[in-house]
Amino acid sequence: MKIPRTPWLLVVAAGFWAAVQLLRLVGFNDYYLFIANLSLVYVILAVSLNLINGIIGQFSLGHMGFAAVGAYVSGSITTLIFKLSPNVAAHYPGFVLALVAGGVAAALVGVAIGFPTLRLKGDYLAIVTLGFGEIIRTVFNNIDAVGGPRGLLGIPKFSTFTVILAFALITVAVIRNIAESAHGRNMIAIRENELAADLVGIDTTGYKVKAFALGAFFAGIGGGLYAHLLQIAHPTQFGFIYSVQVLIMVYAGGVGSLTGSVLAAFALTILTQLLKSGLSSLKSLTGLPIGGDWYMVLYALLLILIMLYRTEGLMGTREAKLMVIPEEDDK
């Protein structure tokens, strides 16, 4: 794996971190911080979905199912630790391990789903992954040990801005490095033409399962961070509609462009919050029957507009400079 000479990603992440810390001093309130945190969680979810949908081209509609696995597994572990001794600061190493455990569990579920389904293509794969995502959610809805339909409550608030940013950075860096490597090119070849990829000796099934597992792993991490941000893991948080929301981020940003996914995760998370509050105040001002939840209608409209007028999304398959590892000179 090639490492770029100037770690621009790290510089940008550090800059973002410093900027938020400075803004905290001048009235960047908890609500704004929450939106920044939520955006970063969506960066993790969108970038990991882009690996599956964009780079290797397997249309998955069940990404939130993997996030649910990560959320419930890590949430169960940390609530247990927290009950045993409620000293938050001492538990951060345990929290990180719990997140990784959630990610691994999600990856295992990803492999379990991937093996039988990845021979399916296009629409069929989309339908099956959609079904699996709902199955996972329904299973959690019916396990009383994790709260059933009440959700898993009392998860400690371990997801701080710094932790989420660190994991977002790791996610982007790992997936970026894979996308830029020879493995990434093989994945793109599979997206472009699976038969031809097979015939030049690329193990297409192996790659698909691995990409699925890795995408699921990071989705599990994202889900874990999400649960520790909201302090609850609830089946409704991981519904189909949220998988679609992540999917829209990938498409709005540009399928195959990690830069696009990052930008779209921020833009659409902020847009969602603006729409929710905007529509709510519109309702109270005018009495129109348009609640905050109508933001989903505008979301769907956005997806339709993207598909009609800008299929390639914001970035197409292009990447910002910092996302590209410069090629070594051939000479």
Add this chain to the structure above:
Amino acid sequence: MLSVKNLQVNYGRIAALKDVSFEVPAGKIIALIGSNGAGKTTTLRAISGLEKPSGGTISFKGKDLAGVQSHELVKLGISHVPEGRKIFPTLTVRENLELAGWTVKDAKEVKRRIEEVFTFFPRVAERVGQLGGTLSGGEQQMLAVGRAMVTGGELLLLDEPSMGLAPVLVDEIFDKIVALNKLGTTILLVEQNAAEALDIADFAYVLEVGYTTISGSAKDVADNPKVREAYLGV
């Protein structure tokens, strides 16, 4: 080198290949001719592990290919140029070729083979930075063959290389196939264009609705009255 015996392939309940047998000796060009739906592409797909035979055997250099996955064939020495070329459209010509070197662990060797492709197909060399999808049909076919050259197979399976090409380009491609054979690559050529195929082949087999019916040296097959009437139109 390649030996196919009593091969059967079913698509669901429909039998595509009922009894196909032929031999591909090392260093030769073997043509498999036949009309649409005769089973030519299915035969190649079965050799490449893309279809599971329901009967018969395929062996390559004495090794039974049953259960070998398609991506493993390249390592064994079989390169398959699929019907309709199937190049990677959003990757550049160079990337298309580099990808084909995936199983070759020695980067210098891949570079050497790519250079070889460039000398062999100067038109591909001219297009090196262009996206695969922007190439003309003939250039795409050359690139597809070039890709197979980079994988370095001793046996090249060619599925309808003349498909959708202007006659002048067909001649050019077939000249290149002969030249490639002279360099030591064994070739199994599947073609609807029987006249051109029989012209360059050493041996030929006629495939009819899932059976190999007529076989012999390419000249004998070309002189066969049935072949002349059904495939050569004379």
